[in-house]
Amino acid sequence: MALTREAYRALEDIVGPENISEEPANMAGYAYVFMVQPYMQSPAEEYFMPAWPEAALLPGCTEEVQAIQRVCNKYGIKSHAFGTGWFPGSLAGSPNTITLDMRRMNRIVEIDEKNMIAVIEPYVAVGQLHVECIKKGLRPHVIGPGPTTSSLASHAACCGMGPSSINTSHSSRNILGVEWVLSTGELLKMGSLGQSGEWFSADGPGPSLRGIMRGYMGSFGALGTFTRIAIKLYPWPGPTKHESTGRSPCYDPIIPERMSSYICSWKSWDDMHEAQYMITEAEMTYSGDRAVAAWHGAMMTESNQEFYELWQKGILQKNAFAFGIILGGHSDGEIEYQEKCLKAILEKTGGWIDEELEKVPHAVGSNYWWHLWGGEIIKGIFRGTGSFFCAATGDDTIDNACFGSYLGDTLMKPYIDKGLFLQEVHNVWGSNLYEQATIGSHHEPLYQYDPFDLESTKAAIKLGFDSVGAAITEGVGLGFFENAGEMAHTMTSPHAHDFHKYMKKIKRVFDPNTASDPMGYCEPE
């Protein structure tokens, strides 16, 4: 259903004719991201979301976003903000929806070095922010998808785990200020911003509206559009500029003084997780996350052929239970402490640093990049089959993550045995530890399905749902995908105090005319 000409003209008046389009060729670009096929349970040739946006707009400022929302309310249109488009949650999910492409709002408004705060607009990419922050001895939290993704999107509206979470937390925990255009077009400046115009705290006065804005997962634009946020920055012990050698896609970093990159291995999940307890208790890493050796293999190789040859050597298999670590000290004493701790922990838990693995070209360097700004895995994980999906993830203790890993292995095995996914058992890939594991341990059992194969695609979504069911029946807990969207809520909410009922009320109260696309969140009450 196309927009009425009256509505289109009203929107065009706001952003100007050069910043609005309803051309199908342009709309296609807003109707596809990876993972779409499993969600649609569709064959590979069905690349696109069934509901294309009616139009795409490029607002240039907060006032324009507000005006657009008022038009949406007047004409019964829904909007959906589109950041850098990593995740299906960024796509229009229902008819009569317009996409707000935020790329014109791309400024780093401020980096407050003294108070370790950055104020950013929606289209500021993680990599862009990272290089500006390290000039000031600071760094932002990054999510796994890495440097090309919107920092604002992950912090305010989407997911939030990343390779450095052990010291940079979860995106939702790093928010210090928010400028939020509600679905109604009203502008909410949260916390200190609303009271005093300062960007240092988003909680209060009284109850925190951060709790409505997002939870473990974001609202994916279903409650409005975030036009500016302030985030917390973290220490950076390295130089003001990254130096590297080599060529794309495997640049090798010159690892700075007082920093080290290691891939540590253990003989089982249990031993590795025991080590994780010691690592976090000693607060001795700059960054560290569980990424099995196949993950590292994908990062350190330049092609599938190279990965296959490496796999044939057996180096990755013998280091299946791997944990990447970056040590980084602001002083000689600090780095010496970290090195000493790592050695002691490896000794106590039977872990090792495999010399053969470290000698593989790009092994140490790709681990370094991954932890600094994520993304390093992206070239590898898509290269195998063209896409990947994720099974159930419980986020609680390290022991719980260990339990979830075994469960992931078990669930995945029948599919792997049938040749529906690329990898082998035990290659349940990523996992992050938030805040030295004091607020949880995330694990992502990832699997590479073939988007050009209907059976593999169907298997991907089936395993997704199998794993949600298993998370409930086996008690792993709720996390990640089972937490977002109406379909997942229907399965999980009855087992979690009917949280869905409150979310539906929130949607109704904050968006009375459903002027924001509910896809990825929930329909109103």
Add this chain to the structure above:
Amino acid sequence: MAQKDELTKIIGKKNVLDDQKTLDAYSRDESFVIPVRPSCVVKPTKNTEVQALIKWANETGTPLVPVSSGAPHYRGDTIPATGGAVVVDLSKMNKIIRVDRRNRVAMIEPGVTFGEFIAALDKEGLAAHMPLVPRSTKSVVGSYLEREPITMPRHHWDPQDPLLCMEVIFGDGHLFMTGSAAGPGTLAQQWENKRAQIRPMGPAQTDFQRVVQGSQGTMGIVTWLSVKCRVKPELKKSFLVPAKKVEDLLGLVQKMQKVLLGDDCLILNSHNLACIMAKDSSEVATLKDALPPYVLFISAEGRGVSPEDKVAYQVNDIKIAAQANGLIPLEALPCGLSADDVAAALAKPSDEPYWKNKAKGACRDIFFLTTIDRTPKFVKAMFDQAESKGFSPNDIGVYLQPTVNGTSCHVEFNLNCDSNNKAEMAKVKGLVNDSLVFANMGAFFSRPYGSWSDMVYRRDGETATFLKKVKTIFDPNKIMNPGKLCF
């Protein structure tokens, strides 16, 4: 049926109090909030009783006012704003449900005080994240729900720390668990599956706990919290850094936060430090005279596989950073006060009398958030304000607490006063109620008690509008502590 009979049916006769002495006690506190006598005080012992109370309150339209800590109270949030309210005193719900050393977490009911909590953790090799020397009757749950700052900004990642998950009975009567505690499974099943209720976010796409925290009991009644703890250090090195002015200390504070150095990190003026460390009122003045105007207290704790090395490098780096800022960290001040003694005082609740009351018998606080670099202008403004109102600057305590890894700073002024001196109390009341001067300078009153709520919600009408919408979701009949905040 009379109200008392109905309440007795819900929670038993001995837990329903309506004698005049009790009602008087719950009708007023140490704040400037107008006294209002409740119609009844009830003391539930379990969550099902709390849920039944809320159901009854919805049916009868009776306001409920929850309170966790023992008297004296200071903020006015536990005093009914309207007549006919029932105070729900949670002090009998005082179980330490679980202490989990491996995952550094504990689960506690609202009636647990810091003294009880510290003792239970100590047995398991853990330590609590402490606010600044809480009074002996202070509820741990109450403190964390109020977002009181802790003394270790390095471990304060988010304003909600150290609160993790909670069980709350919302104003609509629904029993709810937040974060990873939400489910699936009962708590026992979750423990069986190696979960420990440590992920605060969620469930799903709402952070329910953030809506409850800071709400002064206006959204629901919390019946347990899971809270972050830290491993009890195997060794700890503490320092006192003296300075003439606050400004002199800020470079070191910011450096420590920027490189995650040290554990405790807070600034006290001589008055507050003397009140905390003196044995009694007679000693306060003497000690205060011997102290430098401002003192930064810092510590480095050692735990894990190499605790000695952890402390050693931190001590070395702290000394280097201090030297770069023209400061000297001391193990003891020239007057003999040792850093270890201060560390010991900060690790436990206040002795009696409560340190804030030690100098003159009473105290009223002004507190808000800002950033570390802006603190000097607020300190100056406080003393200017005091002078303009004729309040003695000698009676002002200053406490500056970096929060959220140093990205913000809690500023607290403790106005020591004599509650029998009407003229002085009028001045104090004027200072507390005239906090607009700080708001106009950029202070953020994130915890608006008493008269501050009007001030902050007038300044930020949008937030008030949306909080009222939130209130309709969780407490549609407005039975939870009506008249507080903007509700």
